[in-house]
Amino acid sequence: MSSDIMPRWVVLKFGGTSVSSRERWDTIASVVRERLGEGLRPLVVCSAFGGVTNALEGLLEGAMAGGFQQELDEIRAMHISLGEALEVDAQAVLAEDLSALGRLATGVYMVGEASPRIRARMLSLGEIMSTRLGAAFLSKVGLMAAWADARDALTSQGGLGLDAHRHYLSATCDFAPDQALSERLGRLDAEVIVTQGFIARDPAGETVLLGRGGSDTSASYLAAKLGAARCEIWTDVPGLYTANPRLVPEARLIRALDYREAQEIASTGAKVIHPRSVAPALRHKIPLHVRSTPRPEVEGTVITEGGQDQGARVKAISSKTGVTLVSMETAGMWQQVGFLADAFAQFKKHGLSIDLVSTSEMNVTVSLDPAANALEQETLTALVADLSGLCQARIIGPCASVSLVGRNVRSVLPRL
Secondary structure: OOOOOOOOEEEEEEOHHHHOOHHHHHHHHHHHHHHHHOOOEEEEEEOOOOOHHHHHHHHHHHHHHOOOHHHHHHHHHHHHHHHHHHOOOHHHHOHHHHHHHHHHHHHHHHHOOOOHHHHHHHHHHHHHHHHHHHHHHHHHOOOOEEEOOHHHOOEEOOOOOOOHHHHHHOOOEOOOOOHHHHHHHHOOOOOEEEEEOOEEEOOOOOEEEOOOOHHHHHHHHHHHHHOOOEEEEEEOOOOOEOOOOOOOOOOOEOOEEEHHHHHHHHHOOOOOOOHHHHHHHHHHOOOEEEEEOOOOOOOOEEEEOOOOOOOOEEEEEEEEEEEEEEEEEOHHHOOOOOHHHHHHHHHHHOOOOEEEEEEOOOEEEEEEOOOOOOOOHHHHHHHHHHHOOOOEEEEEEEEEEEEEEEEOHHHHHHHO
């Protein structure tokens, strides 16, 4: 099919709960047919089945502790059971991947440890296995489906100058438009292409992960690279709300948001979309649609440039827990040139990303988001030691943060 007549792409991302039952896969097939009916070409991006990534983590821990067969059998049983529900022979479809998982677990057992490189290879198999079964199911129900390896489409940025944990387990990827990728996928003999979220490849060809929640980011990366008509994030709730509906029953669904508002809501605690998924869509003006797999009839939240501009107002209240604070106090920072630069350099040295900053004449307190940082105790201890030459530093936490998100919020503060 020549590129000048190829239908425009639509990227459909389905999370773990959205790919974990026959009922949900029937919904996925229905959505794919609807998009084909709109004249679009679907690229389906899937997470691992619900619970599988945690099970793979358990397999790693078991292998390092000296035994892993029970965990391996449980993971195999989870996939065979879902394969039976999908009427797909999982044992045959996943034979190579299950064998690879067993070999990797044996290697970890033999050496008694798992490097970030091995951890990335093992965890990636969750997405690889779910998409192999998904592609087989869509073909079985009459759709021309092809399986594609996301590692052939997404390449991480930054070399091994990064620490190994960040390089292999929390990678970021380039998302510049890629006509060659679009043409390569377009040449596949398929109506719908099924690929993985969460995984990519580094410049040396090694498997890397985008971090927990990375499937949203994968979908946004791919939508930007393909110049997609839109990117749809399908999850277990209909969209973004004015507050967490589990905590505030009166919370309302937000029908339209600006990219920046959505990113603030996500980064300050909403779990519906990953904060990193917004930037690629914003850069290339790809609309993001947040939809519900259990309730596909609900239109959900649409995220675009400008959203519904209703002037200055609070759009949402969000919160997150597990936040770590670092308090830095000294009388010497008053009118001292370069104090913040010197202090923040220590956070950079330890690979820590600062979230929020509060300053006064004698104190600077910053927050560290556990979703963006690996907050091992030894890292925090080393940070405090390095900061001690500049100030009196102490760790406070775990804490919670509550945020008001909206447009021109400062102008409405007197009314709040």
